[in-house]
Amino acid sequence: MDDERQKILIVDDERFNINVLVELLKPEHKTTVAKNGRQALERVLMGTPPDLILLDVMMPGMDGYEVIQKLKDNEKTKNIPVIFITALSQTSDEAKGFDLGAVDYITKPFQPTIVKARVNTHLRLKRKSDLLESLVALDGLTEIPNRRRFDETLDLEWKRAIRNNNLLSLVLMDIDHFKLYNDNYGHAAGDVCLKKVARSIEKVPQRPADLVARYGGEEFVAVLPETDGEGATQIAEQMREAVFSLGVTHEFSSASDVVTISLGVATIYPVVEIDQKYLIEQADKGLYDAKEEGRNRFVDVDMTISYDTD
Ligand SMILES: [Mg+2]
Known part of the structure; x- marks a missing residue:
C-alpha cells in the first residue's frame, strides 16, 4: 500500500x-x-x-x-x-x-x-x-471534463463510428497569446480567463453525445460524433464567437484587443486501419494553420475525401 x-x-x-x-x-x-x-x-x-x-x-x-x-x-x-x-x-x-x-x-x-x-x-x-x-473526470480548475475523460470519449466514439459507419469530427482549440496574458495580468487572472473560456465554449455544442474538454494548459477540445465537416465548422465558428463576445480585455494580443481562440477542425470516417491519433493530428494541423493565418479563426481539415498523410 x-x-x-x-x-x-x-x-x-x-x-x-x-x-x-x-x-x-x-x-x-x-x-x-x-x-x-x-x-x-x-x-x-x-x-x-x-x-x-x-x-x-x-x-x-x-x-x-x-x-x-x-x-x-x-x-x-x-x-x-x-x-x-x-x-x-x-x-x-x-x-x-x-x-x-x-x-x-x-x-x-x-x-x-x-x-x-x-x-x-x-x-x-x-x-x-x-x-x-x-x-x-472533471478538470480541477475549469470544472469541465478533463483530458482523461476526453481520451476515453474519443476511444469510445471512434469505435462506435467504425461500427455504424458514421462520421466523427474533432475541434482542437487554443487561447491566443495566453502566455502573454499570464505574463502581463498574472496567473490568478489567467485562471479566471481559462474558466470563462471553458464555460463559454462548453455551452456551444447541443447534443448529449458531444463533449467539450480541457485538453491541457490553454488548449480545449470538442468531440462531435455523427457530425460532418459543415456541422463541425459551424460549431467551431460559434465557439470562436462565444469567446470573442466574452470581451475579456487582452492588450497584449496581436489577434484582437480581447481574448480570442484559434481552432482546428477535422472530420473523418473512422476505419480500423487508422489510429485515432490521426484525427487529433489533423485537427492540430488546422489549429496550427489558424495561428499562422492570424489567429481568432478556425481552419477546417477535411479528410472525408482522402486519407492521405504527408
Ligand atoms: Mg530567504
Whole structure:
C-alpha cells in the first residue's frame, strides 16, 4: 500500500527556517527540502510531485517569484499549490505572490499553529481536488471534463463510428497569446480567463453525445460524433464567437484587443486501419494553420475525401 501521507516540499535558503518547518510538519507529512530555486525545480520534477510547496520569497539567485513563475509555466507542475514564506509586514510581497498564483502565505517568524493550520487546509483541498478529478473526470480548475475523460470519449466514439459507419469530427482549440496574458495580468487572472473560456465554449455544442474538454494548459477540445465537416465548422465558428463576445480585455494580443481562440477542425470516417491519433493530428494541423493565418479563426481539415498523410 502507498504511504497515505502527503508530500510537502520546503524551499528556503536559510537552514534554520528549513529545520523549524521540517520539525513542525514531519510528524504528519512527508517532507523534502531544497536550499535554492534551482534545486526546488529539480526536486519538483523528480519522482512523485509534491502535494504542496512552501516557498521562501527572498532567496539569492532565483527568488521565490521566479520559481513560482517557472512552476506555473510548466503543465506538469502548474497545479501544485504554493504557499509563500514572507517576512512579517511585507504585504506588497503577499499581493504579488497571489498574483503569481500562490494559494496562501505564512510569515516569519513562524507561528506553529498558523503554519500547521494553513498547510493542513491546503493539503486537504489538494486531496479533494485530486479525488474529484479522478472520480468525475472533471478538470480541477475549469470544472469541465478533463483530458482523461476526453481520451476515453474519443476511444469510445471512434469505435462506435467504425461500427455504424458514421462520421466523427474533432475541434482542437487554443487561447491566443495566453502566455502573454499570464505574463502581463498574472496567473490568478489567467485562471479566471481559462474558466470563462471553458464555460463559454462548453455551452456551444447541443447534443448529449458531444463533449467539450480541457485538453491541457490553454488548449480545449470538442468531440462531435455523427457530425460532418459543415456541422463541425459551424460549431467551431460559434465557439470562436462565444469567446470573442466574452470581451475579456487582452492588450497584449496581436489577434484582437480581447481574448480570442484559434481552432482546428477535422472530420473523418473512422476505419480500423487508422489510429485515432490521426484525427487529433489533423485537427492540430488546422489549429496550427489558424495561428499562422492570424489567429481568432478556425481552419477546417477535411479528410472525408482522402486519407492521405504527408
Ligand atoms: Mg530567504
